[in-house]
Structure formats: structure tokens, C-alpha cells
Amino acid sequence: MPSVELTRRQFSFLAAAAFAAPPPPTVLVHEHVLVNFKRADYDANVVFTKVKPKLDAIAKLGCKRFQDCTPNFIGRDPKLLRRLADATGIEIWTNTGLYAARNHEYLPDYVQTETPEQLAARWTAEYRNGVHGMKPRFIKIGVNRGPLGALDKKIVKAAALCTKDTGLTIASHTGNGIAAMEQIAIVTEAKAPAAKFVWVHADGEKDHSFHKKAAEAGAWVEFDHIGPAKPALDWHLECVRFMDTNKLLHRTLISQDAGYYKPGEPDGGSFKDYDPIYTKFAPLLSPAQHKTLLQENPYAAFGK
Numbered sequence: 001m002p003s004v005e006l007t008r009r010q011f012s013f014l015a016a017a018a019f020a021a022p023p024p025p026t027v028l029v030h031e032h033v034l035v036n037f038k039r040a041d042y043d044a045n046v047v048f049t050k051v052k053p054k055l056d057a058i059a060k061l062g063c064k065r066f067q068d069c070t071p072n073f074i075g076r077d078p079k080l081l082r083r084l085a086d087a088t089g090i091e092i093w094t095n096t097g098l099y100a101a102r103n104h105e106y107l108p109d110y111v112q113t114e115t116p117e118q119l120a121a122r123w124t125a126e127y128r129n130g131v132h133g134m135k136p137r138f139i140k141i142g143v144n145r146g147p148l149g150a151l152d153k154k155i156v157k158a159a160a161l162c163t164k165d166t167g168l169t170i171a172s173h174t175g176n177g178i179a180a181m182e183q184i185a186i187v188t189e190a191k192a193p194a195a196k197f198v199w200v201h202a203d204g205e206k207d208h209s210f211h212k213k214a215a216e217a218g219a220w221v222e223f224d225h226i227g228p229a230k231p232a233l234d235w236h237l238e239c240v241r242f243m244d245t246n247k248l249l250h251r252t253l254i255s256q257d258a259g260y261y262k263p264g265e266p267d268g269g270s271f272k273d274y275d276p277i278y279t280k281f282a283p284l285l286s287p288a289q290h291k292t293l294l295q296e297n298p299y300a301a302f303g304k
């Protein structure tokens with residue numbers, strides 16, 4: 001906080017938030033209901049009961065859409081997401097794609113032998129036919145730190161091909177700036193637009209020059225570990241200000257990577273709530289930044 005006193009701008013923003021109803025509709029582009037890294041059994045009713053009040057809390061704060069980024073083979077559960085969407089009134093999105101990060105531990109065997117074209121066809125089929133009654137609305141992939149290995153490159157190429165077939169945007173869990181730039185190159189070499197690529201976890205790269213380069217190449221740069229406490233708040237605010245200063249806010253996304261129920265841990269393990277982006281971070285933004293980051297950019301990046 002630069003000063004104890006509120007600036008006029010902050011005051012009018014807070015006053016509007018306090019007195020005007022309802023809050024502006026917003027989108028959280030990267031969150032999780034459940035992630036099953038342990039591949040443990042779980043009771044969907046228990047998860048539902050645990051997560052529903054967390055979603056109710058952000059519905060009250062204006063969350064209209066919640067993009068669930070849990071990939072296939074790590075706990076993607078469209079049936080559970082549908083139930084939560086119906087119960088909370090929040091539009092919840094699921095995804096197609098594969099997660100090659102964590103050294104390929106969560107990749108199915110067929111990835112070794114299939115071509116990028118074959119993998120893309122699987123994902124396009126999921127988009128066209130739906131998964132347990134829910135149509136995936138974006139492609140979620142994950143890669144390891146750069147320089148990228150062959151399997152990582154294959155996944156990215158598949159995502160680029162799937163984008164060309166479906167128009168879906170790619171959100172890629174990315175280890176560092178080198179990996180981000182390599183992926184943007186693969187996407188554009190496949191003749192898919194850079195604007196269909198989202199560099200997920202860009203906050204993990206401390207060198208702002210990568211953020212600038214990726215956004216100038218036309219890709220989206222997503223700072224997505226906002227939390228309730230100071231180090232994360234300060235760093236994400238600095239990232240937003242850097243992008244704003246460089247006139248790249250129109251290529252910037254923010255979110256929290258929050259949640260999530262962890263099967264195999266007592267009571268689903270520790271849960272990072274979804275509301276700090278509204279209660280702690282949004283008040284630090286100017287009204288223009290708020291509008292761009294939480295109201296406009298998610299639609300520009302992922303569609304309506």
C-alpha cells in the first residue's frame with residue numbers, strides 16, 4: 001500500500017462496489033474444483049458438499065464463469081462440474097487436451113506412438129461429442145521447462161492442430177519463459193494464431209522481458225497464482241503494472257489456480273479459496289484494469 005489514504009479513484013471504485021448492485025460479471029480463467037495427482041478414489045458427493053459453498057461465495061462477488069483447468073487423467077470430472085454449475089448458477093467450463101508436465105507422469109501410453117494429428121483428432125472428437133454431457137470449451141495442455149523435449153513438442157503441435165479444427169484456445173501450463181517462446185513458435189509454425197495460445201503460470205517466470213516478448217508475439221500472458229497474502233499480491237500487481245506500462249494489458253490474464261479437493265488426503269487436503277482475487281486483489285486495480293482483466297480479456301481470449 002503506497003498510502004493510508006485512499007485515492008479519489010480507489011474511493012469511487014470501492015464506493016461503487018459497496019453501494020451499486022450487482023457486482024460486474026467476471027470470469028476466472030484458471031481455477032480447479034478437484035485435482036487427483038494421487039489417482040485416489042473419491043466420493044463425488046463429498047467433493048460437491050465441500051466445493052459448493054466456495055463457489056457460492058464467488059457467485060455473490062460477481063463470478064459468472066469459472067474455467068476448470070484440471071486435465072483429463074488428473075481428475076477431470078465433467079459430471080461433478082455440471083452438478084456444481086447447476087447448483088451455483090456459475091457457468092463452469094471443462095477442457096480437452098493432455099498434461100505432459102511433471103515429466104509425463106500423467107500421459108496415457110498412446111501418446112508415445114500417435115502423431116500430433118491423431119492426438120488432435122481425439123480432442124476435436126471430445127469437443128464435437130462432449131465428455132459426459134459437457135462440451136470442452138478450451139484446450140488444456142502442460143509442458144515441462146524449456147528447452148522442450150520431443151513429447152512436449154508433440155502435445156503442443158497437437159494443440160495447435162486442434163485449435164485450427166475447433167477454434168478452441170490453448171491454455172498451456174508452462175515451466176518457464178523459454179518454454180513459452182518455444183510453444184508460441186510451434187503454434188505459429190503450424191499456422192495457428194498466437195492469439196489462441198495462453199501462457200499459463202507466467203508469474204513463475206521472473207524475467208519480465210519474456211512476458212513482453214510473448215505478448216508482443218500476440219500470445220496471452222496469464223499471471224495466475226493470486227492469493228490472499230502479501231508476496232503473491234505484490235508480485236501479481238507488479239506483473240499487471242509492468243504489462244500496463246508496456247501497453248500490453250490487452251494480452252494479460254489473471255487468476256488464482258485455486259482450490260482444490262485432493263483425493264487421497266484427509267478431508268481433501270488444504271483448500272485455497274476462490275474469493276481473494278475479489279476481496280484482496282481487485283481493490284488494488286484501477287477500474288480500467290479491473291474491466292480489462294476480469295471482464296473483457298477472458299472473453300477476448302477464450303470466447304463467450
Ligand SMILES: [Zn+2]
Binds near residue numbers: 030031032257
Ligand atoms: Zn492449474
